[in-house]
Amino acid sequence: MKNTTLLWTLILLPILALTSACAPDITEPNDSLPSAQVRFIHSASTTGQLDFAVMNTIGATLLYVQRETEYGRQYRYDFFKTGERDFRLLPSRTTLNIARTVVTLDANLKFTAFAVDAENAVDTLLLIAQDTLATPSEGKAFVRFIHASSDAGAISIAGENVSVSNFERRGISPYFTLDAGSYNFTIQFSDNTTLTVPQIFFSQGVYTLVISGFRNAGSSQVPLNVRSYLDVSL
Numbered sequence: 001m002k003n004t005t006l007l008w009t010l011i012l013l014p015i016l017a018l019t020s021a022c023a024p025d026i027t028e029p030n031d032s033l034p035s036a037q038v039r040f041i042h043s044a045s046t047t048g049q050l051d052f053a054v055m056n057t058i059g060a061t062l063l064y065v066q067r068e069t070e071y072g073r074q075y076r077y078d079f080f081k082t083g084e085r086d087f088r089l090l091p092s093r094t095t096l097n098i099a100r101t102v103v104t105l106d107a108n109l110k111f112t113a114f115a116v117d118a119e120n121a122v123d124t125l126l127l128i129a130q131d132t133l134a135t136p137s138e139g140k141a142f143v144r145f146i147h148a149s150s151d152a153g154a155i156s157i158a159g160e161n162v163s164v165s166n167f168e169r170r171g172i173s174p175y176f177t178l179d180a181g182s183y184n185f186t187i188q189f190s191d192n193t194t195l196t197v198p199q200i201f202f203s204q205g206v207y208t209l210v211i212s213g214f215r216n217a218g219s220s221q222v223p224l225n226v227r228s229y230l231d232v233s234l
Contacts, residue, residue: 037109039113040112041115044071044212046122046150047071047121050115053088057086064080086101087102108133110130114126114128116148117150143175143201144208146211148210149211150214154167178201183198197226207231
């Protein structure tokens with residue numbers, strides 16, 4: 001284990017030092033090879049900036065790093081060759097691994113990796129969701145929900161043509177097909193209290209709505225919120 005940690009440190013430090021703060025350092029992605037697309041969304045309200053890294057599981061080679069990601073923001077899709085990939089999170093400008101998930105990437109698919117909370121810390125597993133490849137028809141939108149709040153418990157979500165029951169933390173809903181326009185969704189908690197969430201969806205948009213933060217937020221915690229992310233490919 002010590003040797004693995006040392007190897008990761010030796011590999012990561014020089015690359016982090018050379019990487020721009022605003023652009024990912026990419027050595028592998030190549031859209032001319034069999035590949036998948038992956039983007040990152042920072043939904044862990046308990047932490048500040050994170051570095052999102054992807055490694056090859058054979059030889060522990062660092063393939064990609066997106067530095068200084070911020071809570072509530074998404075980062076672009078990039079291409080990765082198929083096979084097993086080791087997704088990791090590190091506090092920005094450190095070599096401390098705080099979350100890790102190994103996933104097999106299949107050709108011609110799209111994925112989103114989410115940093116999420118577990119109680120008062122970042123979950124040690126990234127949440128990986130497979131994204132749709134379809135495009136909504138004119139006048140329609142695709143909408144799904146991600147449950148990334150660590151203290152909201154199981155919730156229900158209701159709205160026009162939307163119904164999600166017993167939705168647990170780390171839950172990923174199916175995509176719902178909705179008419180483009182304005183909506184009010186209702187989140188119902190286990191004590192039967194509710195939260196109304198207004199949203200606007202545009203024609204042919206593909207949206208991921210992430211519920212994160214704390215329902216019972218303390219003075220230094222981010223209150224529960226719902227953020228809408230529009231899926232955008234390269």
